[in-house]
Amino acid sequence: MIEALRGQNFRLTPQRLEILRILASSREHPSVEQVFEEVRRRFPTTSLATVYRNILKLKELGQVLELGFAEGGNRYDGNRPFPHPHMVCIRCRKIMDPDVENLENLTERIASSTGFKIVNHRLDFFGICPRCQEADSA
């Protein structure tokens, strides 16, 4: 991911590198607040604005995907390939990636039936994850 950022007028500050590292290594689809807390563990003076700024850059460069929900508070996804479906637990708010399905023919079918030129899609399933189901029955 770092390689993808070289070339433009892009400085590799410690905070930036740490934010990159967190987003690239997390499978948790973290919120800004979560990234902020984790950056702070290593660089305690980091500002929340810095986290937002860097995530914005990564968004623009296509390195992370922003996941908006009606409830507010975006989540960020650095796991490739894009796009892929998400499993959202409505109890613990965790977001997981299921095994990737082949959705290309679905996209093509809808494109041809609607006349849209489709450039992206998003597929989210909402439900209760296995762990929260256990907690329910316990």
Place this chain on the structure above:
Amino acid sequence: MIEALRGQNFRLTPQRLEILRILASSREHPSVEQVFEEVRRRFPTTSLATVYRNILKLKELGQVLELGFAEGGNRYDGNRPFPHPHMVCIRCRKIMDPDVENLENLTERIASSTGFKIVNHRLDFFGICPRCQEADSA
């Protein structure tokens, strides 16, 4: 839709009835602001808070679906059946409903492979609608 609301302590004020009418009849997946402006045409003193309050009620009653996007500003969907896919035009921001596909087996496949108990899903395609494609080539 009105029938679905009777029974509970629900008063049928003029503003409320107008908001219901707008959401039930619109195919445009309007924003709060758009509903607000339309209500105002008939009831010019209506407050924005009233629009939010009534949409919240309808959400809770399952009569409208709230569509959140990363860009902010929710859109509202009163078109059944729920859930159904959406075609989002990234140029004009219109949201359309394509012909409904059969997605049940997709849901079942993902449920069994992840262990999730799925209660809902959301499938959005982002692209350029036919009208905006024409505008491009013109």
Place this chain on the structure above:
DNA sequence: CTATACGTGAAAATGATTATCATCTAATAT
């Protein structure tokens, strides 16, 4: 018709995100 609980309008409060600005520093040239 009266009473009461729910609804409304206006404005303040909240929460997430973005912009501002003075200061700092990574990258580049000297």
Place this chain on the structure above:
DNA sequence: ATATTAGATGATAATCATTTTCACGTATAG
């Protein structure tokens, strides 16, 4: 190694969507 400078940071204010507050209004049950 040093100076230069454009980009980055931290702190804070501003913005935008949404929710809450509260005094007043009114639909509905009795």
